[in-house]
Amino acid sequence: MKAVFSLLLSSTLVSAGASVYKKRVTGEDLDTGHRWHVAGTDLGIPYVLENGSIGFLFGDTFGTQWPDDGIEWRSPVMLRSAVHPGEEDGIIFDSAAGVAGDGLAPEIMHNGHTGSDGAGATEYSVIPNDGISFPETGEQFVSYMSIQDWTAPWKTNYAGLARSTDGNTFTRLDTKWQNNPENTDPFQMWTLQRDGDYVYAFSVRSGRQPGPMMLQRVPWQKIADQSAYEGWGWNGTTWAWGREPSAILEGNFGEPSVRKLSGGTWAMVYLNLDTLSIVSRTAKGPDEVWSDEKVQVTFEEEPNLYGGFIHPWSTSEENDLHIMVSKWTRDDAGRSTAYHVSQYVGTL
Ligand SMILES: *[C@@H]1O[C@H](CO)[C@@H](O)[C@H](O)[C@H]1NC(C)=O
Ligand SMILES: *[C@@H]1O[C@H](CO)[C@@H](O)[C@H](O)[C@H]1NC(C)=O
Numbered sequence: 363m364k365a366v367f368s369l370l371l372s373s374t375l376v377s378a379g380a381s382v383y384k385k386r387v388t389g390e391d392l393d394t395g396h397r398w399h400v401a402g403t404d405l406g407i408p409y410v411l412e413n414g415s416i417g418f419l420f421g422d423t424f425g426t427q428w429p430d431d432g433i434e435w436r437s438p439v440m441l442r443s444a445v446h447p448g449e450e451d452g453i454i455f456d457s458a459a460g461v462a463g464d465g466l467a468p469e470i471m472h473n474g475h476t477g478s479d480g481a482g483a484t485e486y487s488v489i490p491n492d493g494i495s496f497p498e499t500g501e502q503f504v505s506y507m508s509i510q511d512w513t514a515p516w517k518t519n520y521a522g523l524a525r526s527t528d529g530n531t532f533t534r535l536d537t538k539w540q541n542n543p544e545n546t547d548p549f550q551m552w553t554l555q556r557d558g559d560y561v562y563a564f565s566v567r568s569g570r571q572p573g574p575m576m577l578q579r580v581p582w583q584k585i586a587d588q589s590a591y592e593g594w595g596w597n598g599t600t601w602a603w604g605r606e607p608s609a610i611l612e613g614n615f616g617e618p619s620v621r622k623l624s625g626g627t628w629a630m631v632y633l634n635l636d637t638l639s640i641v642s643r644t645a646k647g648p649d650e651v652w653s654d655e656k657v658q659v660t661f662e663e664e665p666n667l668y669g670g671f672i673h674p675w676s677t678s679e680e681n682d683l684h685i686m687v688s689k690w691t692r693d694d695a696g697r698s699t700a701y702h703v704s705q706y707v708g709t710l
Pocket of ligand 2: 597598599600
């Protein structure tokens with residue numbers, strides 16, 4: 363389980379961001395709990411499925427709203443929705459991967475659950491970082507992290523890809539980027555966005571630690587072939603593809619979320635651990651200059667927030683940025699007091 367924030371609130375924090383709360387989308391009291399036992403959960407990473415609906419990837423998920431009880435623990439879990447997030451009622455889920463109609467939404471790939479990852483590593487849990495689909499082949503891929511230890515800063519075994527041809531069950535591939543013993547490898551949490559022939563992969567260290575953000579790309583048909591990835595690198599004079607990746611940004615990053623929005627704007631959202639705010643940036647392309655951070659949601663608005671995953675149907679129009687924000691709070695005794703995902707709406 364993810365550690366509670368140990369960071370101090372500094373007086374420099376801004377109190378309100380550009381996004382406003384729209385609704386809580388998960389809970390024991392909501393459809394997600396009643397229909398699919400997705401009661402206590404986090405993340406809700408939205409991506410376009412091969413048939414045009416939206417899949418939402420959740421992390422450690424429980425049948426009650428309290429993770430402390432550990433009831434029906436599974437991850438990743440996927441819910442789906444075809445409703446535009448800008449509708450008055452916001453996001454409404456219509457189905458869960460792996461179950462016909464109602465019933466417990468199962469985890470969509472192998473998870474060691476404090477046991478074996480199936481390939482020799484001890485794994486605490488498997489947490490999704492992003493999803494991508496290819497209409498040409500009907501395939502879907504999920505980028506995930508194999509968690510070795512949740513003690514802050516959490517440590518991954520590796521980041522990997524899992525593949526699905528039916529949209530319900532995913533097979534973890536040998537495509538893996540191993541972490542290093544120092545837990546500083548910058549390819550451990552991946553967000554994926556296709557543009558034309560390429561998939562662009564932005565990645566950072568595990569555990570929400572300070573460090574670089576890296577950019578790589580791969581022809582979409584070769585997404586599972588590690589040798590086909592090329593870095594976006596700086597040689598001291600110029601940036602170019604085909605080099606060792608260089609830091610495109612330095613920061614104290616949570617899990618990144620990047621989407622190319624209709625109209626062509628590239629948007630990036632992540633939790634900035636220095637300011638404890640979810641922030642956005644924009645660029646004209648993945649390898650173009652990224653704008654300064656714009657604060658979307660602050661710690662004062664959503665205590666112990668994380669995530670900030672961009673709904674792919676967002677646009678750069680006013681009040682049309684839709685992001686999924688998680689919250690996990692605990693009382694003095696360490697018992698959870700909230701663990702859920704909300705939809706926020708803002709402007710890039
Ligand atoms: C897309 O596929 C999923 C799962 O196969 C299904 O639940 C959903 O209704 C489909 N969406 C559309 C728009 O056909
Ligand atoms: C970087 O690459 C460019 C383009 O290939 C080249 O002109 C330049 O000399 C290189 N710079 C260094 C420091 O190697």
